Amino acid sequence: MLPHSEPDSGRPSDADLALVRGVLERQPEAAQRFVERVRCVARMLAARNRKLGSPLESAELEDVAQETIIALWSRLGTYDGRTPLEAWCWGFCRVALLTGIRTKRRRDDSVLRAGHALRTSDAQEPHEAVDDEHELLRLGLAELPRSESEVVELKHFGDLTFDDIGRRLAISANTAKTRYYRALTKLRTFLGRRASGSRGAPV
C-alpha cells in the first residue's frame, strides 16, 4: 500500500477496482489503461533485482516478468481494491522474483556439483533472510480477522491516523485503536511462536 493522498475521501483504490472489473469484462478501453499500469511489474522486478545485486540477467528477468503476469492474471478476479493496483502486483512480483533467484541458484549449484566443485556455502543470502521475515509478517497478517488486519494495513501501509481510519471504515477512532492493539498482540504472539518454533523444541 502507498500513502493515501486523500485519507478522508473514498478509497483511493476504488478507481483501480473499476479498472480491473473493466478488464475482466473485456472492455477495450480498460485494456490500454491496464497495460500501462501493469508495466510496473517489469519495472518493480528490475529495480528489486538491481537492489539485490542483479542475480538475474535481462532474459531471466523477462521470464520472471512473464511468469508474474500469468500468475497475476489468473488471480485478477480476487483483486478487491483494498490496495492500489501496483501494491497488489508487488506481492506477485516478490514471490516470482524470489522463486526465479532460488531456481537459478539451485541450477548453478547443481552445475557446480556436477563439475565436482565444492559448494561454497549453504547459508542464506542476506536478502533471503529479509524476505523470509517479510513473508512471516504477511502470514501473520493473513491470520488476523479482516476487521483487524485492515486497521493494521491502513495504519502502517496507508500512513493514516486512527481518526482517518475510523472515518474510512465508519467506526470510531477508539474502536480503530482497540482493533489495532488486538491485532498487534496477536501478531506479536504469532511472531514469537514462529521464532521459538524455528529454534526447535527445548531439550
Added chain:
Amino acid sequence: VRAPHDPQHTAQLEGLLSGAADPRAEFARSELAGCAACAEELEALLDAMERLDALADDAREAVAAGRAEGPAPGEARIEEFVRAQMRPAEPARSGPAVRRWWPLALAGAAALAVYATWPREAPPPPDPGPVLNAGAIALEHPVGSVGEWLGFRWRAELPAGGWFRVRVRAQAAGPVLIESPELHELQWLPAPEVLSRLPRAIHWEVVAFDDSGQPSEPAWASASLR
C-alpha cells in the same frame, strides 16, 4: 522499583501504543515503568510495529520504482500477454459447425480414398505442406506428432521493418508458456532446457508484426511428442 502486573495495565499499554508519539519515553514516565511484564510486552509490541513499518517501507519502495523506472525487461511480453487475453475469443475450431458437416467430410474422405486407389499413370500432385489458419504464414515444424522439441520453423514473407513472435501454450486457450523475443528469421530455437520444460502436447502460433507494430492474424498448429 518492581511493581506487580495489574490487568488494568493492558488498557494503559494500549493507550500508549496507539497514542503516544514516543511510547518508550511515555512508558518510562508512566506508572507502568515498574512492571516487568509490561516492559517486556511493550518491547515485543514495538518490535512488531517496527517490523510492520519495515515491510511497508519495502513495499512503498518497490511500488515507487514500478511507477518511476523507465522501460524494463519483460514489458513487451506483459503487454502482449494482456492484449492476447483481452482479444475476443476465437470461434471454436471444432464445435457444432464441425459436427454438422461431418457427413460431408466423411463423403469427401471416401471420394479421396477412391481417387487415391484409382489406377492412373499421372504422378500425384506435389505436397503443398502444412498451411494452418494463415494466409501468409505456413507453420512447418513442429506440426502433428514429432520425436522431440527442437525449435519452431515456419515459412512467410517478413513484412518490411517487421518481425515475428512465437507463442507456445499447452492448449489453444491456455496461458502462454513461452514466448519468443522479436524474431527476424523464420525460426526460433529456444534453449534446450526451455524446450525440455514444454509439455508433451503444445499449441503454438506465429504472429507477424509490421513496422508499426500491427499484428497479423496468427497462424497456429498443434504438435505432440510421440
